[in-house]
Amino acid sequence: MNLDDLNKKMDGSIKHLEKEFQTIRTSRASPSMLENIFIDAYGTKTPLNQLGNISTPDSSMLTIQVWDTSHLKNIENSILESNLGINPQIEGALIRLPIPKLSEERRDELTKIASQYAENSKISIRNIRRDFIDIKKNEKKEGDLSEDELKKFLTETQNHTDKYISNIEKILEKKKIDIMKV
Numbered sequence: 001m002n003l004d005d006l007n008k009k010m011d012g013s014i015k016h017l018e019k020e021f022q023t024i025r026t027s028r029a030s031p032s033m034l035e036n037i038f039i040d041a042y043g044t045k046t047p048l049n050q051l052g053n054i055s056t057p058d059s060s061m062l063t064i065q066v067w068d069t070s071h072l073k074n075i076e077n078s079i080l081e082s083n084l085g086i087n088p089q090i091e092g093a094l095i096r097l098p099i100p101k102l103s104e105e106r107r108d109e110l111t112k113i114a115s116q117y118a119e120n121s122k123i124s125i126r127n128i129r130r131d132f133i134d135i136k137k138n139e140k141k142e143g144d145l146s147e148d149e150l151k152k153f154l155t156e157t158q159n160h161t162d163k164y165i166s167n168i169e170k171i172l173e174k175k176k177i178d179i180m181k182v
Helices: 003-021 069-081 102-140 147-180
Strands: 040-041 043-048 052-058 060-066 089-092 094-098
Touching: 003 102, 003 147, 040 069, 060 069, 069 094, 094 102
Parallel strands: none
Antiparallel strands: 040 043, 052 060, 060 094, 089 094
């Protein structure tokens, strides 16, 4: 285990946070808003994007061109049950999803959700740090690492951890600004 491994794992945490942030609705329509919606289709939970083409005709509308119209009702119900606050409008095999402007109250809720996602990422980064430190302490105990090498590793690990947590804060602030835009 080395610092490259540490960076890869921490990068994975950041990528996961960014993916979670894509699912948080802002006032602009984005197909990624629908990534966490799964439909009961073909006897299993199927991602919405595997049941039709999702497009963004303008900044306040999403459309889903459904390939198999027998799934329209299930798709509509899944969208209504999601916490997006969008009411689907069905026109034949096309589902229109008008994206309403966010109320101040809803913006506050979304900001809290984003903050929770960021906090979970920070916890993940700290857990990665703890696991790596434990590995290095065991290596020292087994005689594979000197006291000086361990101290150097601990310092570098903490520096990496601080850098990643700072990066999470920056990503969170950017997302909060995006959510609060009218």
